[in-house]
Amino acid sequence: MTWPAGRVGPVQLAGVGTALPGEPVDNAALSRRLGIAAEWVETFIGTRTRHFARDLDGGTVRWTLEDLCTDAADRALADAGADSDDVAFVVLATATPDALMPTTAALVADRLGIDQVPVYQLQSGCSGAVQALALASALLACGPRGGKPVGLVIGGDVCSKHLDLRQDFRELPPSQLVNYVLFGDGAGAVALSREPGAARAVLTLAEHWLSGLGRAPGQRVEWFGLADRHTDLPAVTEDYKAVETMVPVMSQEVLDTLLDTLGWPAATLGHVLPPQLSGRMTERITRGLRQGLEWEEVSCVADTGNNGNALVFFQLERLLPRLGAGGRALGIAIESSKWIKSGFAVEATE
Template structure:
C-alpha cells in the first residue's frame, strides 16, 4: 500500500433559520448584564427550533447534509463520488443509527464508509485527521468531513412557557452562548498537488479535573426511572468560571505542542482558525497561562473565528470559521494554517497544521 496525496477540495456551511440577535433573545429569555454580554461576545446565533414555540424547523442530519452539499458543490464533486463520511456531533437525532448514516441516506448513497465522532469543538479537527489518514493510505478516495450540532432543542426547556424575568441567570448565560449549524470539508485522494500536512495533536487534560461542561440526561448515568425526577430531562451544565480559569492553559499547551510537532514558528502562520478565539472570557488569562505578550499580540492578528455571528456551536465551530475565513479572504492560498480547538467538556484539545492549497473549489 503506497501513500497518496490528499487535498482539500471544497468547504461549505449551513446555518438554520434567520439570525436571532441579542435584542430578540432578550425578549424571550431576559437580559444579561452588559459586561457579561461583552465578555461572551456573541451578537447573534441561529437555532434549528422556532424560538417562540420550540418546533423543530430542521434536524441535525439535514443541516449536515446541507453543509455537505454546499462543500461538494464548491469542490465540483458529485455526491455519488463520496465513499467516506466522517461526522462529528454531540447532538444526533438518535443514539443509533448514527447521524452519519442519515446523511448518507439524504445524499442518496446506497453504500458508503461511515465514521462518527462524539465530541464538541474538537470533533471536526479529529474527524479531519481520520479522513486525511484514510485517504492517504488509499482506503478511500473522496471524503466529506462534517461537524453538525443541534443545541437549541436542549435550550428550549429553559425558557419556553416561562416569564423571561423568571429564567435563571445561569440559564441565560447558556442561552445567549449557543447556536446551531453545520459545516463541511471535502477531501480528495490521488491529487497531483496535495495539501501539505505538517502535524496533528490531540489530548485530554481534564483527567483530574471536574468537567467544564456536561450535557446531562438521556444516558446511562442513573436509571431512566430516576432520570424522570430531574427538573429537566436533558440539561446543560456549564462551569463558566472553571473554563475561564483553565481553558487558556489548555489552549496554550495545544498551541505550543502543535507548533513543536509541525516544526513551524508562530511567525510562519498565516491563519489560526479557532472556535472562539476572541472571546474576552477566554483570552484574558493567556498571559498567566504562559503565552508571552509578543506572541499574544501576534496571535490576535492571525485569529480566524466567527463566534459573534454564530455563537458557540460545538462540532461545526472550527469548520464554520474556516469556511467563513476562506470566503472572506482571511484564509489565503499557500499560507500555513492551524486549525486549533479546545473543548470545555473535559478540557480536550485537537490541532491540525497544514499549508492551504493554492486552489480550493472548482
C-alpha cells in the same frame, strides 16, 4: 517537509460548506424573548447574533441536525466539484444527534445518496470536528476505497434542543442562563482528498489529546430515557469559571505543541483560528496567544454563536479565501467536557 514519525501526511482540502438555520437572532430579540438585558449579553458574552433550529416563540423544530448537516455536506461536495459517487467514507462529529439510533451520519449519507461505504459518527463536543479530521486523514492514508477519492467530514450541533423555553429566565442563576445566550445551531463540512488537483489548501496536521486525568468535567450534557425523563436534573450544566481558567492555558499548550511538531517558527504563521467559546472569551484567548506576533485571527462565534462541532468549518470557510501563496494557519479547539485539546494545521497549495 519531513513528516514526524507515526503521523499521517497531508491531505487536500478540496471543498468546504456550511449551513445555518434561519435568520440571525440578535441580542435585542433574545432580550425580548428571555426577559434578560441585552447589555448583559453584549458586555459579558460578546456574541452579537446566533441561529436557532427551533422557533423561539412556539418551540417548533424547524430544522433537524440531519437537515443542517445534509445542506453543509452538499455544499462541500459542490465546492470540491464532487458528488456522492466520489465519497469513500463519511465521518460526522456531534454532541447533539437527532437520536441515538439510527445515527445522524447514516441518515445524512442516505439523504446524499451515499451507500456501500463506511459511515462513522463521533460523539464529542467542540473538539469532535478535529477528531473527525484526524480520523478522515488516517482513513485516506490507507488509499482510495473502490476508486472513490473523497472523504466527507461533517460537524454540527443543534444545541437549542436542550433549552427549556417554558421557564422564567429571570430566576435562573448565571451559570445556567449563560447556556441560553452562548450557544447556537449550525453545521459544516469539508471534502478531503489525497488525489492531486485544484485543492484550495492542504490539511497538514490534525491532532487531539485527552487532558482530563483526575479533573472534574467542565461540561455535562444529559440524555434522558423513558425511565428518567421526568428528572429535575438540568439537561446542560457547565462550570463556566473552570472554562474561563483552563481554556486559555490549554490553547497555548496546543499552539506550542503544533508549532513544535511541525517545526514551524511562530513568526511564519499568517493566521490563527482560536477556540470559539464566545465573543469575549475568544478575544481574551487571542490576546494571550498573540504575544506580539502579526498573524490574523479567524473567528466566527460573535456572529454564529457557539454551534459546537460546526465552528471549525465556519472558520475554515473564512480562512480559505484569505490564505495567500505560502500561507500557514493553525486552528485550536478545546472541549471542556472531560478536557480535550485539539488542533490542526492548514497550508496554501503551491
